[in-house]
Amino acid sequence: RKEVEQDPGPFNVPEGATVAFNCTYSNSASQSFFWYRQDCRKEPKLLMSVYSSGNEDGRFTAQLNRASQYISLLIRDSKLSDSATYLCVVNIPTGNTPLVFGKGTRLSVIA
Amino acid sequence: NAGVTQTPKFRVLKTGQSMTLLCAQDMNHEYMYWYRQDPGMGLRLIHYSVGEGTTAKGEVPDGYNVSRLKKQNFLLGLESAAPSQTSVYFCASSGEETQYFGPGTRLLVL
Numbered sequence: 001r002k003e004v005e006q007d008p009g010p011f012n013v014p015e016g017a018t019v020a021f022n023c024t025y026s027n028s029a030s031q032s033f034f035w036y037r038q039d040c041r042k043e044p045k046l047l048m049s050v051y052s053s054g055n056e057d058g059r060f061t062a063q064l065n066r067a068s069q070y071i072s073l074l075i076r077d078s079k080l081s082d083s084a085t086y087l088c089v090v091n092i093p094t095g096n097t098p099l100v101f102g103k104g105t106r107l108s109v110i111a
Numbered sequence: 112n113a114g115v116t117q118t119p120k121f122r123v124l125k126t127g128q129s130m131t132l133l134c135a136q137d138m139n140h141e142y143m144y145w146y147r148q149d150p151g152m153g154l155r156l157i158h159y160s161v162g163e164g165t166t167a168k169g170e171v172p173d174g175y176n177v178s179r180l181k182k183q184n185f186l187l188g189l190e191s192a193a194p195s196q197t198s199v200y201f202c203a204s205s206g207e208e209t210q211y212f213g214p215g216t217r218l219l220v221l
Contacts, residue, residue, distance in 0.1 A: 045211075045212070097156045
C-alpha cells in the first residue's frame with residue numbers, strides 16, 4: 001500500500017456544486033495532516049491543516065478518520081477559481097521523508 | 112518579505128553539464144527541502160536540511176548534492192546532468208511543519 005493515496009480525478013463539476021475528495025494513508029503513527037492546493041504550473045500552497053476534531057474554513061471542510069486512516073476535503077458552492085489540483089499531505093514519523101505528498105486530485109469547476 | 116525564492120526560473124542543459132540551483136528564504140526557517148515534480152509522479156523529496164550545516168537524503172537523492180552553508184540558503188547541485196533529471200524543481204522551507212514553497216525551476220536536459 002502506498003504511503004498516501006488519492007483519486008487522481010479529474011473531477012469535473014458545475015459551479016455551485018459540492019465536491020469531496022478522500023485520501024488514505026498507510027502509517028498509523030502519522031500525526032499531522034494537510035491539504036495543499038496547486039494551480040497549473042505554480043507551486044503548492046497550504047490550503048488548510050486537518051485537525052482530529054475536523055475543521056472548517058469558509059466553504060472548505062477537512063475531516064480526519066484515524067480508525068480508517070483517511071482524511072477528506074469537502075468544498076461547498078464550488079467556484080471557477082477552485083479549479084486546481086489538491087494535494088493530500090501526511091507526516092511520516094519514521095523513514096527519510098518528513099512529509100509525504102499524495103499525487104493530487106485534479107478539480108475542474110465548469111461554468 | 113519575499114518568502115522562498117528560487118533561481119534560475121528556467122534552464123536548458125546538455126547531458127553531462129553541471130549546474131547549481133539556488134533557494135533562499137527570509138522567514139528564518141530551520142528546515143529546507145528540495146523536491147522534484149514529474150507528471151504522474153507527484154512531489155518527491157530529493158534532499159532536505161534540518162538546520163545550517165546539515166543535510167539529509169530524501170526519497171530520490173541519487174545524482175544530486177546539496178549544501179546549507181547559511182541558514183537562509185539551500186543549494187542543489189547536479190554534477191553531471193542526465194535527461195532523467197528533466198523536471199520541475201521546487202524548494203520549500205518550514206518552521207514547525209507547514210512547508211512554504213518557492214515558485215519552481217524548470218530544468219530541461221537534452
